[in-house]
């Protein structure tokens with residue numbers, strides 16, 4: 633089985649909220665690891681991440697430990713960076729054995745060709761300001777300057793503030809139309825380089841779109857966790873994650 637999740641946004645909210653979110657994700661990883669050949673994390677695993685050469689942000693130790701344990705056991709863990717963790721370097725690869733991708737990728741899995749991406753910056757060709765902002769954020773030179781000029785405590789403080797602002801402007805989508813731009817992108821891409829399925833995160837709205845040979849699976853955010861799973865025959869399904877025991881407690885109270 634191959635599992636897909638995105639937009640976990642570890643570190644969001646108060647310390648207690650962040651711990652609950654992390655535990656929920658770990659429970660999902662444990663469940664997935666029972667039969668996973670690979671686990672794909674399609675971006676925004678962290679609400680904010682910035683890596684210095686020898687310094688990484690505090691926190692997330694249970695997640696990093698779990699991911700390292702899974703790769704040690706031979707499970708392939710693949711991470712596509714999102715707009716909240718675009719500054720991931722090679723630490724997660726070196727320390728946890730995670731395969732890292734910083735741009736969209738077409739992969740053949742279980743006999744299916746899949747287009748995988750976080751889903752940000754796919755449709756910015758028409759917008760000069762978005763292209764410029766993207767170039768600034770992804771500039772290696774500016775990243776290097778930032779890491780040498782800004783003390784890590786200040787960088788993380790600023791990053792967490794910025795991530796909070798970004799989430800408020802883009803996060804917690806309640807309308808299906810937010811997914812339309814990704815479907816439009818897939819429709820155009822399909823003319824150039826057809827695949828069996830597109831898998832995206834980013835929009836914080838879970839949707840499984842299938843029409844006229846086009847399949848676009850959009851993973852939701854982990855405020856209400858969803859994930860996708862593909863079996864060995866290449867059948868993909870979008871699912872809601874129900875933590876073991878949570879449903880039982882609710883029904884016991886009736």
Ligand SMILES: [Mn+2]
Nearest residue numbers: 639676714834
């Ligand atoms: Mn996100």
